[in-house]
Amino acid sequence: GAVVSQHPSWVICKSGTSVKIECRSLDFQATTMFWYRQFPKQSLMLMATSNEGSKATYEQGVEKDKFLINHASLTLSTLTVTSAHPEDSSFYICSASNLQGESSYEQYFGPGTRLTVT
Amino acid sequence: AQSVTQPDIHITVSEGASLELRCNYSYGATPYLFWYVQSPGQGLQLLLKYFSGDTLVQGIKGFEAEFKRSQSSFNLRKPSVHWSDAAEYFCAVGLYNNNDMRFGAGTRLTVKP
Numbered sequence: 001g002a003v004v005s006q007h008p009s010w011v012i013c014k015s016g017t018s019v020k021i022e023c024r025s026l027d028f029q030a031t032t033m034f035w036y037r038q039f040p041k042q043s044l045m046l047m048a049t050s051n052e053g054s055k056a057t058y059e060q061g062v063e064k065d066k067f068l069i070n071h072a073s074l075t076l077s078t079l080t081v082t083s084a085h086p087e088d089s090s091f092y093i094c095s096a097s098n099l100q101g102e103s104s105y106e107q108y109f110g111p112g113t114r115l116t117v118t
Numbered sequence: 119a120q121s122v123t124q125p126d127i128h129i130t131v132s133e134g135a136s137l138e139l140r141c142n143y144s145y146g147a148t149p150y151l152f153w154y155v156q157s158p159g160q161g162l163q164l165l166l167k168y169f170s171g172d173t174l175v176q177g178i179k180g181f182e183a184e185f186k187r188s189q190s191s192f193n194l195r196k197p198s199v200h201w202s203d204a205a206e207y208f209c210a211v212g213l214y215n216n217n218d219m220r221f222g223a224g225t226r227l228t229v230k231p
Contacts (some may be wrong), residue, residue, distance in 0.1 A: 006161075034219070043208060044162075055173070069123045093161055106218060107212075111161035 004096050005029050006110035012078045013084055014115055021079045023094030028095035029074035034107060035067075038091040050077055084117045091115075120145050124210050131199050132230045139194040139225050141209030148210040151192040154182055156206045156224075165207075179203070200222065204229045211216035 001027040013019050013099040023033060032051050038045040048064075048073035058064045066088075068080040077096075081088055091114050095107035123142045132139055143149060150169050154162040166177025173185040183194045192209060206226050212219035 041226075043223045045221075046219070091159075106150075106164075106167060109154075109162040109164075112159075114159065 002098075002108040004030075004094065004108045004114050005077070006089045006092075006094055008113060009111060010114040013083055015114070015117055016083055018080055018082045019084055019115060021081075021115075023077045023079070023090055023095070023103075023110050025075045025096045025098075025108070028096075028098050028108075030077070030098055031074065033071055033077035034097075035050045035069060035077075035079050036093045038093060038112075040091075042092060047079075059099040074098070081115065084115070086117045089115055089117045122220050122224075124207075124209055124211055124224040124225050126209060127223070128226045128228065130228040130230060132199065132209075133201050134198050134217065135165070135198045137196045137203070137227070138207075139227070140208050141192045141222055142176075143190050143209075143211045145213065147213070148187065149213055152184060152210040152212070152219075153177065153181070153192070153194045154208045154210060155179075158205075162208065165194070188214045190213065199227075199229055201229045201231065203227060 003023045007022045025073045035047045038044045046059050047062045048058045048069050050069050052071050052074050056069035071077040091112050093112045095109045097107050121144045121154050125140050151166045153165040165177045165181045168185045175183050181196050185192050206224045208224045209222040210229050
């Protein structure tokens with residue numbers, strides 16, 4: 001149980017274009033989803049937290065107009081990188097939580113999406 | 119300030135040897151504690167977690183971790199390392215609201231034959 005998928009697993013796009021990454025909870029309802037980015041050989045940095053039906057809460061220093069997050073349903077959140085630039089190239093990982101019982105303190109992670117902007 | 123520290127950036131051990139990866143945290147209250155493993159280009163796999171109760175936690179793949187409140191530590195151990203354990207290991211802490219999960223910088227484990 002508690003499986004999270006991401007699509008695509010990798011994507012290459014040209015500078016100036018937009019890219020959408022999907023994060024789905026496959027077997028549970030995710031009231032909260034999180035988006036992280038990870039640069040090579042570095043740790044995960046939280047970008048934003050989204051609750052179903054609400055606006056996302058962005059971490060300090062993360063441009064909300066550049067990284068658009070939508071959490072329209074209890075099983076799907078999307079991250080859109082708008083006007084991507086090479087410095088946006090990174091590994092993006094989502095996680096989900098269902099906020100029920102003891103498991104509410106645990107996040108279930110997706111496999112990640114490798115974004116390369118050329 | 120709240121922080122998670124993994125003092126060792128890179129550790130090399132011989133196959134069959136024991137392993138201990140260190141993790142220290144700085145939070146106002148006892149957090150929830152996790153250890154994750156990440157293979158290159160992959161997502162995170164949960165090894166074990168501590169919420170409350172017995173301070174010695176057993177996880178998957180033969181790993182265990184011990185929560186020591188007095189030392190604000192949650193070190194990961196394995197008695198005998200296998201070559202397949204080579205990966206990046208992350209300690210993470212979260213507070214009750216689950217919106218403040220923070221990761222350590224990670225420790226890269228290399229296993230020598």
